[in-house]
Amino acid sequence: MTKAIAIINDFLMLAVASSFLCWLASLHPQALALVRAIYIIFAVLWMLSWVLDDWLVARLKIKVLDLQGILCLGLAAAVIGLGVMICRS
Amino acid sequence: MSLLKISVLTVSGFALWIAPPFILSRKIPLHNLTTGLALLSSWACCFEARRVAVKLNQVEEFEAMKEAVIVADTVDELATSAYISEQQRRIEAEQILNPREQLERALALTYGDGDELEPDAQKQLAEPDAERSENDRAERALQLKAKGWGKGKIILELWGVSKGGSEKYKAAEAEYKRLIGDS
Numbered sequence: 001m002t003k004a005i006a007i008i009n010d011f012l013m014l015a016v017a018s019s020f021l022c023w024l025a026s027l028h029p030q031a032l033a034l035v036r037a038i039y040i041i042f043a044v045l046w047m048l049s050w051v052l053d054d055w056l057v058a059r060l061k062i063k064v065l066d067l068q069g070i071l072c073l074g075l076a077a078a079v080i081g082l083g084v085m086i087c088r089s
Numbered sequence: 090m091s092l093l094k095i096s097v098l099t100v101s102g103f104a105l106w107i108a109p110p111f112i113l114s115r116k117i118p119l120h121n122l123t124t125g126l127a128l129l130s131s132w133a134c135c136f137e138a139r140r141v142a143v144k145l146n147q148v149e150e151f152e153a154m155k156e157a158v159i160v161a162d163t164v165d166e167l168a169t170s171a172y173i174s175e176q177q178r179r180i181e182a183e184q185i186l187n188p189r190e191q192l193e194r195a196l197a198l199t200y201g202d203g204d205e206l207e208p209d210a211q212k213q214l215a216e217p218d219a220e221r222s223e224n225d226r227a228e229r230a231l232q233l234k235a236k237g238w239g240k241g242k243i244i245l246e247l248w249g250v251s252k253g254g255s256e257k258y259k260a261a262e263a264e265y266k267r268l269i270g271d272s
Contacts, residue, residue, distance in 0.1 A: 001092075002092070002095070002142045002143075002145045002146040002149060003142070003146050005095050005096075005099060005138070005142040006139050006142035006143050006146060008099060009099055009102070009135045009136075009138045009139035009142060010139060012099070012102050012103060012106065012131075012135040013132060013135040013136060013139065015106065016102070016106045016128055016131045016132040016135060017132060019106060019110070019128055020125070020128040020129065020132065023110075023121075023124060023125050023128055024125075026115060026121070027121075084106070084107065084110055085110055087110075088110035088111055088115060
């Protein structure tokens with residue numbers, strides 16, 4: 001139960017962080033460029049994680065399924081956070 | 090209590106994340122600032138809720154382990170007591186069913202390997218029957234003499250020979266004298 005709540009909060013933290021970056025981007029054009037760069041770096045790292053999953057598993061000492069779950073959840077949270085701020089009034 | 094705190098923080102974090110962007114306008118600076126603050130607060134709520142949840146999870150795991158250890162100890166204790174009582178019952182049953190063996194064991198414990206018992210037993214076995222009967226006869230003769238019986242009557246009683254000049258009587262008389270004299 002508490003473990004599930006912790007995972008939900010991980011998801012929410014990432015989604016809120018993504019929304020906050022979007023809010024920052026809306027303040028100034030230079031901030032938008034910075035946030036865009038951050039999102040691009042995130043996307044590159046995300047894809048590299050899928051490519052180098054075996055190395056990451058050995059390095060982080062976690063299961064492959066756990067890593068894949070973290071990556072999927074991370075992408076979903078980032079996209080939802082971004083979507084919330086894009087869809088706002 | 091901690092679970093309630095986690096739930097409240099999680100719901101607050103979710104509400105602070107979802108509500109302001111849709112309620113407040115981004116064109117009004119104050120609203121925009123409020124949205125940013127709400128997002129920061131939301132992140133802080135989620136962070137705190139996660140921290141408490143992880144801590145509570147560790148406590149729950151520890152409690153589960155402790156309970157498992159207690160159950161294992163209880164099972165072990167019950168199994169040990171059952172084993173001990175079973176052994177005691179078996180020993181008691183052996184004692185009841187086989188007293189001879191117990192006696193032999195007790196004798197073996199008393200006399201060790203039986204080395205000390207053998208000389209007595211051998212001595213007893215080596216003692217001739219004739220000597221035993223002779224001793225008995227001498228003892229009986231002394232008893233009868235003490236009662237006031239005469240020689241002839243004692244010889245008749247013990248040797249079954251009546252008084253006279255026969256060889257048997259003479260031999261019995263000689264033995265009587267020897268026994269009485271010896272004693």
